Amino acid sequence: MKSIFSGVCTALVTPFKNGEVDYDAFEKILEFQIKSGVNALCILGTTGEAPTLTFDEKIEIVKFSIAKVNGRVPLVFGIGGNNPKEIIKLGLEVKTCGGQAVMLSSPYYNKCTQAAAVIFFHSIANAIKLPMIVYNVPGRTGMNLEPATLQKICENKWVAGIKEASGNMTQIIDVVRLCPKTAVYCGDDGLALPCYACGCKGVISVASNVRPKETLEIMTMKSHELFLNEIPYYKALFCEVNPAPVKYAMSLMNLCQADVRPPLTQLSEKSIMDYGFCQFFKPVDSRKLNRNK
Numbered sequence: 001m002k003s004i005f006s007g008v009c010t011a012l013v014t015p016f017k018n019g020e021v022d023y024d025a026f027e028k029i030l031e032f033q034i035k036s037g038v039n040a041l042c043i044l045g046t047t048g049e050a051p052t053l054t055f056d057e058k059i060e061i062v063k064f065s066i067a068k069v070n071g072r073v074p075l076v077f078g079i080g081g082n083n084p085k086e087i088i089k090l091g092l093e094v095k096t097c098g099g100q101a102v103m104l105s106s107p108y109y110n111k112c113t114q115a116a117a118v119i120f121f122h123s124i125a126n127a128i129k130l131p132m133i134v135y136n137v138p139g140r141t142g143m144n145l146e147p148a149t150l151q152k153i154c155e156n157k158w159v160a161g162i163k164e165a166s167g168n169m170t171q172i173i174d175v176v177r178l179c180p181k182t183a184v185y186c187g188d189d190g191l192a193l194p195c196y197a198c199g200c201k202g203v204i205s206v207a208s209n210v211r212p213k214e215t216l217e218i219m220t221m222k223s224h225e226l227f228l229n230e231i232p233y234y235k236a237l238f239c240e241v242n243p244a245p246v247k248y249a250m251s252l253m254n255l256c257q258a259d260v261r262p263p264l265t266q267l268s269e270k271s272i273m274d275y276g277f278c279q280f281f282k283p284v285d286s287r288k289l290n291r292n293k
Contacts, residue, residue, distance in 0.1 A: 001160045003183035004101045004131055005074050006201045007039035008215050010208040011047040013243050014061065015256035021057060023064060025256035029209075030068050031289040032255060036212035039202065041069070042103060044078035046140055047206050047243045051080075052261035058090065062097045074101060076133060082107035084124060091128035102128065103163065105135040111143040121153045131160035133204075137187060138166055147174035154182045163187040163204050164195075173198045190234045193218060193227040207237055210249045210281060236275035240267055248272065252281040 010033050015025035033041060043065050044050045044058055053061070062077055069075055079091045079102045091102050104124060106117050125132050134153055138144040145153070150162055162179060164172045165187025172191070176184050176199040186195035189207040196203075196219065208215040211233055218226050237245045244260050248267040251258040258266050272278070 001131055001157055001182075003201060004076060004133065004160050005040035006183070007219050008202060008208055008212070009040035009042050009074075009076065009185070009204045010038050010212065011042045011045045011204050011206050013209055013247055013250065013256065014044075014048040014050075014053065015247075015250075016259040016261060017257050019259075019261075021053075021061065022256060026061075026064065027068055028286070028289055029250075029255055030065065032284060033208075033212060034069070034072050035289065036208075037216055038073065038208060038212050039216075040074040040076060041065075042076045042078065042204055045080075045103060045135075045204075046078070046105075046137070047209070047246070048078065049243065049261055049264070050078050052264075055086075055090065059093055059097065062094050062099055066098050075099065076101045076103050078103045078105075078135075079128075080105040080135065082110055084120065087124055088127045091124065091130065095128060095130055099130070101131045101133070101160065103133040103135050105137055106141050106143050106145055108141040108143070111141070114146055114149045117143070117145060117149055118152045121159070122156050125156045125158040129158060132158050133161040133163050133185070134159055135163040135187070136166055137163075144171075147171060147178050150175050151178040154179045161185055161201075164200075167191065169194060169198075172200070176200060189215070189237070190231070193222065193224060196222060206242055206246055207234060209243075209246050210237070210253060210255075232276075233280060236277060236280060239271045239275050245271065245275075245277075249277060249281040252277060252283070254283045254286065 015022040081087045136145040161183040183201040186203040192203045244267045248258045
């Protein structure tokens, strides 16, 4: 299957205000990303705090995003979970709303075998019938999808990509080698340049929430100087559990509030001081985010 995108896809945050989804901020964030030139947007992923959103909130976000983006960049909607029936229900509703691509991680907590993971992805992909990115993130799910497993999963005609966030370069290289017809995307900003070098088609990035142009420059120029310059930002943005740091950075940029939903808490004062957030992140000119300009 043809890949959904090449280049930089931002793993978008979900902005909150007073405990509810902040749609004014959401629109501002969408415009900031599109005007910065990103190649795609991933919505309702881990960075979007999807596990804390209700089903109805997710569908409202899907409808809002599709309407506001209006086809200007590809949208990928996270449908992760550990109940196949609920995953399929969400995926089919995304499809009904006009969504054209989804992303799915392996089940968490009730971890399965490698063989069962193949069945899991195939059955859900065949039920939803939308291009799917398979997300390997063992640090979140507690289960690593091995390269040979991903190779079998990629035999499904609906699998259009792999987001590899194992953090293991040897494994990532094996995935690229074993899945040559499937787009492999780096899922870790700190490994983006090495992943490009070994054949990954792009990055699904947290850092591009606040550093979209710089993330794009690394991808297009393949410059180790640019990449090394971004390392202090990556260290700041992952100093505590994602997305608390990136949301605080976005609050400094006047893109949204720093609010996260429990069980997460806002970034600590110690991290704010230790990692120089106030020096790194400056307000965005809101006039440049007017869609009509």
